[in-house]
Amino acid sequence: MNLNEFEQTIKKIFGTELLEEHDDYGFTNTSNDDIKKVGYATNLSLETVEQAIQQGVDLIVTHHDAWDFLYGLREACVKKMQEHNISHFWIHAPLDFVEFGTCTSLMEALEINTIKKYSSYNEEDGDFPGIGEYSNSLDFNLLREKMCSKLNEPVRAWKNNSKEVKRIGVLTGAGHSSAVIQKAVDEGCDTYITGEATLYAIQYAEFAGINLLVGSHTFTEIYGVKTLAQKIVELNPNVVVTELKETHFELNH
Incomplete structure (x- = not known):
């Protein structure tokens, strides 16, 4: 699967109307156009990128992009993904409302x-x-x-x-x-x-x-990302998916 085929998969899963209504998704990085393994998580972070590197992931799919107010985090994640030839796609509001x-x-x-x-x-x-x-x-x-x-x-x-x-x-x-x-x-x-x-x-x-x-924001939402990952595989049987395990970092909040 290449990135264009992945985009077509997303359109099939969510439908054009929902994606147009909630234009809150996209690629943060497109280093790798040959997608054999997808890793999924709730958040884009240095932690999830490191997990993706360790597991040989070609494309990370998350619910959240790195937020603008986490100053410098997106840039740090993109740098690390580019170094290891990993693409990233996030999908926020459409995944909340599908x-x-x-x-x-x-x-x-x-x-x-x-x-x-x-x-x-x-x-x-x-x-x-x-x-x-x-x-x-x-x-x-x-x-x-x-x-x-x-x-x-x-x-x-x-x-x-x-x-x-x-x-x-x-x-x-x-x-x-x-x-x-x-x-x-x-x-x-x-x-x-x-x-x-x-x-x-x-x-x-x-x-x-x-x-x-x-519960925590991360782990109340991971099930939705997991369901999305399963649907991606249903439409692309040659692709492997794996969860990028996040720590329970919100517990001390």
Whole structure:
């Protein structure tokens, strides 16, 4: 697979309409045009580039590019990728809002039985969480333990009502807004899951009586990138994919 064929694969997976609506993706580096091995991760960082070097990866696919406000990081990553003939492609908003994306893939990892609504965004009302339901309600602490096990990290938890968990709102990234939590409340959710939380999110969840579970941004979103990697292989069977393992660097936050 070359980079042009890879771009065509992305268009097939996401569809032209979604990519045009959320123009938040692209190549950071195009050193290698002969793609036999793809490595995937949530973030572009020196850590993931080093993993790619060690594993003989030709193309890194991530959810996040190196953010502009991480001054100099993108340039350092590109320099290292160029030295080792590695290309990089990132895809942010389209992966958040495609049907199989970050929120849906996390809900599936948590074995939520029915997806009622997919996460979405519009300019007038902003972000909307994905909504899912368990067929059989379960204890809040059991869900917390399940999430800890799947993410392989501690999960911050606030039990704010006496109900068993049944209907859940999920927004992995940018989920710290009280406005998004209010939308989950309006959808009848008893529990809200995100990869980001602030003082105001915690305060509002308590006030609104909705349980709150908070994992790291990186590991609440890795399942969406994994699903994308699997779809790339389905369309390109000769390509091998591997996860670029990130450390749980957010745990001390």
